[in-house]
Amino acid sequence: MSLLKVTNLTKKFGKFTALNGVNLELNAGEVLGFIGPNGAGKSTTIRVLLGILKATGGEVKLFNKDAWQDAVDIHKRVAYVPGDVNLWPNLTGGEVIDLFIKLNGTANKAKREELIEKFDLDPSKKCRTYSKGNRQKVALVAAFSSDADLFILDEPTSGLDPLMEKVFQECVMEVKRQGKSVLLSSHILSEVEKLCDRVSIIRQGKIIESGTLNELRHLTRTQMLVGTSMPITGLLDMQGIHEVQESEHGMSFQVDTMQIDAVIRHISQFGIIRLESAPPTLEDLFMRHYEGAKDTGGVR
């Protein structure tokens, strides 16, 4: 069952088209990574999901309700963490957390204490004195203390240190175990890779790729380093081979994941002494989309 379904969403600000036919789907119990460069439309999409911006065209449904019309009903089951958390300078972190939890409608006091402890936040300080990371912690504590069914997280870790990022990842894993759904927008790719079941990539207001990480593997390359007893010949003529370099340890090159079988068969003829390979990362995937966009000079 899909908790969230966006069909052909467009959003215009005057003449500027921010979103141009966005499609997204998130099923119950799933973590969806929403990635793209700055200004691609991630936050705009999320704000439409939250009924803060009104869609120019298309359909946006959460829990089978309209994101704009039924915003309040929907929000009873949603927890949101913005990327830039602006808080009231003269309230303390603890006061803001309580206010947010109360407005969400579902309170879990024990959870609140546990999370404050975990995130190492001092709730007695005024928000004015908090760093960006601490303001984000306030929003995260409030979100994960709530009893929401859908978590919408917009680059929630951009101000956190690696230790706190790990705490955050544990929180996401935990809600996932409880069968809840998460929409995680990010450009920290290792995070998305660790947490997400599926990924949607947005660029210039359009979703350019969508699928499970496995499905997207066809777009990726594997980095290989091969040492052989005899010099390798004929490698350059094979399909899907890129960036060949020779070094004292052997030959290093990238191979399209689809072509890996043929390439291994070919090089095994020359007596393999060492073989190192690095798994494809989302980083590569992302970079290739950038390259692709550059090659064709614009939107794909």
Next chain:
Amino acid sequence: MAGNHLAKTAFLSKFIFRLDRLRIPIWVLALTFFTIIVPTAFKGLYNSQQERDAMAQTMANPAMTAMTGPADLSNYTIGVMTAHQMLLMTAAVTGLMSILLVTRHTRADEEDGRLELLRSLPVGRLSYLNASLLVVSAACIVLALINGFGLYALGIESMDLEGSLLYGAALGATGLFFAGVTAVFAQASDSSRGTIGYSIAILLISYLFRAITDISNESLSWLSPLAWVTKAEVYDSNNWWPIVLMIAAAMVLFAVANYLNAIRDLDRGFLPSRPGKKYASRFLQSPTGLALRLQRTGIISWAIGMFVLGASYGSVLGDLESFFSDNEAMKQLLKPTEGVTLVEQFIPMLMIVISLMATIPPVMAMNKLRGEEKKERIVHLLSRAVSRTKLLGSYYVISVINGFVMISLAALGLWSAGTAVVEGGLSFGMIFGAALSYYPAMLVMISLAVFLIGFLPKLSGFIWLYVLYSFIVLYLGGLFQFSDWIGSISPFGHVPQAPIEEFSIIPLLLLCLIAGGLALAGFIGFNKRDIEQ
């Protein structure tokens, strides 16, 4: 050793002056402008000694003494009048200037980490503090000289060179004194808000203590530094000693600040910073509670301000007859009407001013929502189970109640001070009714603000132009003799001027109707538009 602590002070002073090269001249020029313009205006308004004596008579009551301090009312020349009515207020504002300037370049720079950068360079430990004190002291001295010579240059008979220089010196010395106070609190408190807060508290306490002791026990008022300003008796006996005392006190404070600065660590203060609440009170946990909490200080300050405004108007009502019979300009403002007393005739004019002043806080309360939107903070509420109608509604309700409280407090202040000084007292119902008849017009203003927030959020600041327009047209309309339609563009122009005019409910009902329509449209607009980032 001492030289090392003060290394590069002169260089830093130049640097601070460069940072404030607009801010300081604007303060000095603005303060000078008000000092110079008032005696010029007094000269035009109260040309004869007879008129001045009439003015002196209206000042001869405890309420006025509390506000402006004591003066020799039997020798009420233009000079004495200027010093009496202006010097204390201007000195207090000069104190405020020092507080803001010194905080900016002591605790605020430290809090934001700029001082740490400077300290890592070869500058002395005490250099930055003394550089900021040097700059502010220079500003105070320049202010003293410009004001002193400027007043003398007006060439008004009763304003001689000595008195004028003393007038300037009193302002400058107050500036120095509060620069010292702020420098000490910048060491004591560990935040710039705390520094400003404590310093302004000292300023207010000095003023209030002086107000109370001036009417009860004048020798006790020597304990308040602000009272020293009035004890100088500028343009009268020209007593320099209080000013010398003030400068000496400032120097002591400078020394204390230096000592405290030398013995403390960077980013630390001597006063413990109170830890805030770990939990939100039950009251805070709703959109309305949050909105009220955010505006708490502002609402309380305005409430006190409105009561004092009403009371200070009320306190002059007793001497109206003598005042008006002698003043031509004021006679023009009020056209005499048969069958009503001068006081009753004066009240509608007061009510226009009071109601327009009372419109400011509720409109501010309404526009606060727009401010929250611009700071991206209402997203926190709207992304939770809070509807737009509920959000806008909570601000609207607060505004509407705010307006009622403000106008009522002003009316209460006016009545309680007025009934004490007017022979035979005043009818509370008459005052309250006259004030309340302006409430529908205030509602129109508040609702117009709602309309702008809903439909033209970018123009929500324009409401202030309309308030200003209403003030100019209706308050000064009589003086400039504008034609009627100019006043009728403002909702305040349609209010029946009780008790002189026949009271009529119809225009008030119409105003309420317009207010309701504007508010409704605003709610519809707010529910339809994008929330901005």
